[in-house]
Each structure stands twice: as structure tokens, then as C-alpha cells.
Amino acid sequence: MAGGAQQDDDGEITGINVTPLVDIVLVLLIIFMVTANFIVRETVEVDLPRAANSNDKTVQGPVMITLDKDANIFLDGAPSDTANLLVKMKEAVEKDKDVRAIISADQSLNYGKVMNIIDLVKEAGIAKFALNIVKDGKAPAP
Numbered sequence: 001m002a003g004g005a006q007q008d009d010d011g012e013i014t015g016i017n018v019t020p021l022v023d024i025v026l027v028l029l030i031i032f033m034v035t036a037n038f039i040v041r042e043t044v045e046v047d048l049p050r051a052a053n054s055n056d057k058t059v060q061g062p063v064m065i066t067l068d069k070d071a072n073i074f075l076d077g078a079p080s081d082t083a084n085l086l087v088k089m090k091e092a093v094e095k096d097k098d099v100r101a102i103i104s105a106d107q108s109l110n111y112g113k114v115m116n117i118i119d120l121v122k123e124a125g126i127a128k129f130a131l132n133i134v135k136d137g138k139a140p141a142p
Contacts, residue, residue: 063092063126067105071113082120089124104132 065085066074073080075088092099101121105114114131121129 062100062102063089063121065101065103065117065121067103067109067113067117069106069108071109073117082116085117086120086124089121089126093125098128099126101126101129102132103129 064076066077068074073082073085075085080088089101103114103117103121105117118129
């Protein structure tokens with residue numbers, strides 16, 4: 001017999017031949033790799049036309065909140081109080097869930113007054129807000 005190994009047909013199988021399993025896995029891998037290229041190439045890039053006017057909802061600008069040095073509140077440049085500010089911000093959230101707020105406060109204001117405005121913004125449902133600063137590079141004068 002070739003190789004000198006003797007097999008007894010009536011004995012138990014003590015080893016598993018993994019060569020056919022490896023062959024099948026490699027064939028499946030090759031088939032997957034080849035078909036993956038065809039799936040990606042089926043997409044067609046299209047340059048969609050642009051319209052000057054569309055019927056989609058208009059994008060709302062950010063809500064601009066300003067606090068002057070006397071702690072007076074301005075909403076989009078118009079004088080306001082905290083109750084009116086909260087109502088207007090809730091209306092803005094109803095129009096656009098992703099509305100943003102930009103808070104501009106005088107640097108001489110008490111930190112607590114700015115935090116009150118931030119709390120009002122959060123209470124109105126505006127999740128994204130920013131504090132407006134002037135990038136000068138110099139430290140502010142005391």
C-alpha cells in the first residue's frame with residue numbers, strides 16, 4: 001500500500017479531514033469577494049438639478065439672544081422679558097426641532113444671569129446653543 005499506512009474498514013474514525021471544509025470556505029470567500037465588486041459598481045452617480053424655489057420648509061436661522069450691561073434681554077434685536085423670551089423660543093422649536101440659539105452677553109454681567117438665560121433656552125427645548133465671543137487674542141481689560 002502506498003504510504004505504508006494501513007486502514008481498517010471496521011475501526012472507528014479517529015481523525016477529521018478538514019481539507020474539504022477549507023476548500024469550501026475558500027471558494028465561498030472568493031465568490032463573496034467577486035460579487036461584492038459588482039454590487040458596488042451598480043450604483044449610478046447623478047448630478048441632481050437645483051431649484052431656486054422649493055416647496056420644502058424653510059430653514060430657520062438661529063435664535064439670537066442678547067444681554068446688555070444692564071441685564072436687559074433682547075430677542076433678535078427686539079427688547080423682551082423672560083416670559084416672552086420663553087414663549088418665542090418654544091414657537092421657534094415648534095417650527096424647527098433643530099433650531100439653535102446664540103447667546104451674546106456683556107462681559108460685565110453676573111455669571112448667574114447668563115446661566116438663567118441658558119436654563120430658559122434648555123427649558124424651551126433648544127438643545128443646541130452657543131455663547132457668542134469676540135476672538136481678539138488679547139485678555140479683556142478689568
